[in-house]
Amino acid sequence: MHIEHFFDEDTSTLTYVVHDGRTAVVIDPVRDYDPKSGHTSWASSEEVAAYLDRQRLALPYVIDTHAHADHLTALPFFKTRYGARTVTGARVGEVQRAFRDIYHLGPDFPVDGRQFDVLVDEGQRLGFGSLEVEALHTPGHTPAHMSWRIGDAVFVGDTLFMPDYGSARCDFPGGSAAILYDSIQRLYALPDDTRLFMCHDYQPGGRPLAFETTVREQKRGNVQISARTTKAEYVALREKRDAGLAAPTLILPSLQVNIRAGELPEPESNGVSYLKIPVDLLGRK
Ligand SMILES: [Fe+2]
Secondary structure, three states: OEEEEEEEOOOOEEEEEEEOOOEEEEEOOEEEEEOOOOEEEOHHHHHHHHHHHHOOOEEEEEEOOOOOOOOEEOHHHHHHHHOOEEEEEOOHHHHHHHHHHHHOOOOOOOOOOOOOOEEEOOOOEEEEOOEEEEEEEOOOOOOOOEEEEEOOEEEOOOOEOOOOOOEOOOOOOOOOHHHHHHHHHHHHOOOOOOEEEOOEOOOHHHOOOOOEEEHHHHHHHOOOOOOOOOHHHHHHHHHHHHHOOOOOOOHHHHHHHHOOOOOOOOOOOOOOOOOOOOOOOOOOO
16 A cells, blocks of 8 residues: 655645555545635646556545535546546535535535535445545544545544644534544544544644654644543643634635535636625624
């Protein structure tokens, strides 16, 4: 099994290609978006595509761990270019329902996940080449969030970050620090040598990029949640941290695209797609 990483500096996101030399999956690809001009591009995904092409890899699946709030997903790029089927967690409808209301998309907006080709539930597996990806439902950051296990590696999305940074925020619709604690305990119950691959690295203190660790290292030294951290301690810390966090820069552009499996809203009669910004709504209880 080969794992290749790609780092998007604008959003500190890691995209992975996992393959057996012939057949691959792509996990958490990024579509570039400039909030100042409203321009999108596939530049980040073209780098991933160049690798797939160099290695002559087939791509049956392109996978999101969850509906990202900090970048637009590039699922459609890989669907169009490689015929990959788009995959996410089976409970994505809960996220779609919450954001349908926030964006006032109306009753016709589907909230059953049909925008994705494959919805995967806890324990389900997808084969690709000689490898297999297994879905681990790890909610907390979002209710539908999945971690994806391939061999001895788990792509943990926004559950854990590197041990020196901590864990994902839990203050988005459907998020819960108590539930994320339980999900992280699930990851910590995996064998100590299990390799964990992060979806983000914010390079605290300006340290070099790091994105791979192990269950053992996380349990030993994660600054927010080690093996010794109780649920009460974690929930108190997480909720206090989250109360002071600003919204991610791209949350409003991202979610309305990501709940459409990465498609932009239908173009209007002039052929232009428009994104919607709710005013004075987000975060209102
Ligand atoms: Fe996220």
